[in-house]
Amino acid sequence: MTSTAPAPVLAPALTVPVELVVLDMAGTTVRDDGIVERAFARAANATGVAERMPWAEALDYVRVTMGQSKIEVFTHLAGGDRAKAEEATAAFESAYSDLIVEEGVEPIAGARETLEQLRAAGLSVVLTTGFAPVTRDAILEGLRWRPLVDGALSPVDAGRGRPAPDLVLAALLHARASAVASVVVVGDTASDIASGRAAGAGLVVGVLSGAHDRAALEAAGADAVIADVTELPALLGLAR
Numbered sequence: 001m002t003s004t005a006p007a008p009v010l011a012p013a014l015t016v017p018v019e020l021v022v023l024d025m026a027g028t029t030v031r032d033d034g035i036v037e038r039a040f041a042r043a044a045n046a047t048g049v050a051e052r053m054p055w056a057e058a059l060d061y062v063r064v065t066m067g068q069s070k071i072e073v074f075t076h077l078a079g080g081d082r083a084k085a086e087e088a089t090a091a092f093e094s095a096y097s098d099l100i101v102e103e104g105v106e107p108i109a110g111a112r113e114t115l116e117q118l119r120a121a122g123l124s125v126v127l128t129t130g131f132a133p134v135t136r137d138a139i140l141e142g143l144r145w146r147p148l149v150d151g152a153l154s155p156v157d158a159g160r161g162r163p164a165p166d167l168v169l170a171a172l173l174h175a176r177a178s179a180v181a182s183v184v185v186v187g188d189t190a191s192d193i194a195s196g197r198a199a200g201a202g203l204v205v206g207v208l209s210g211a212h213d214r215a216a217l218e219a220a221g222a223d224a225v226i227a228d229v230t231e232l233p234a235l236l237g238l239a240r
């Protein structure tokens with residue numbers, strides 16, 4: 001008995017069939033519930049990295065730059081002091097890992113099923129994040145998602161973090177996709193959208209389950225904005 005390969009997926013706004021879906025983690029496939037901000041607060045208290053500005057201003061900057069490489073965010077908050085930024089980044093990663101242990105890690109409702117559906121359709125799936133590998137891997141282990149994805153990348157694996165295109169392009173190379181036009185990028189922040197646009201992805205999708213609202217995602221250049229990742233298969237025309 002011969003098996004039938006999944007039919008090529010051709011979503012609206014795409015000119016070639018989808019081969020690869022690049023998904024952000026926190027806020028897109030993984031519930032955040034303010035854990036990033038709490039980890040930031042612990043890191044700031046431990047290192048004094050944000051002492052040069054009012055706390056409200058520092059916290060607002062963290063919110064605006066959600067999705068970006070944490071070392072770059074802390075470098076700004078430290079006034080360009082790279083050593084202080086590295087100290088704060090290490091403290092942040094440690095705090096985030098501690099919070100995962102204390103509070104647990106949960107997926108966006110339906111995210112696991114969405115990953116399974118994308119893979120069943122014959123698509124490659126790569127997760128990307130602004131977190132360091134140690135935090136990224138702790139999340140993957142906590143959710144037991146390693147068998148569900150083709151890879152998971154942090155800025156250190158790609159070069160620059162978001163909003164640069166490096167993570168998307170590294171995912172394309174990792175998955176051996178044939179063209180950047182065959183890539184779908186999905187994220188909850190303006191930085192995710194900007195990264196997809198800069199890479200030339202065929203479809204860039206914003207989700208409303210995380211840090212930024214519809215206006216911010218559309219202003220960043222999203223081709224479509226959906227409530228959460230569970231609406232992605234329908235957007236791509238995948239049968240349930």
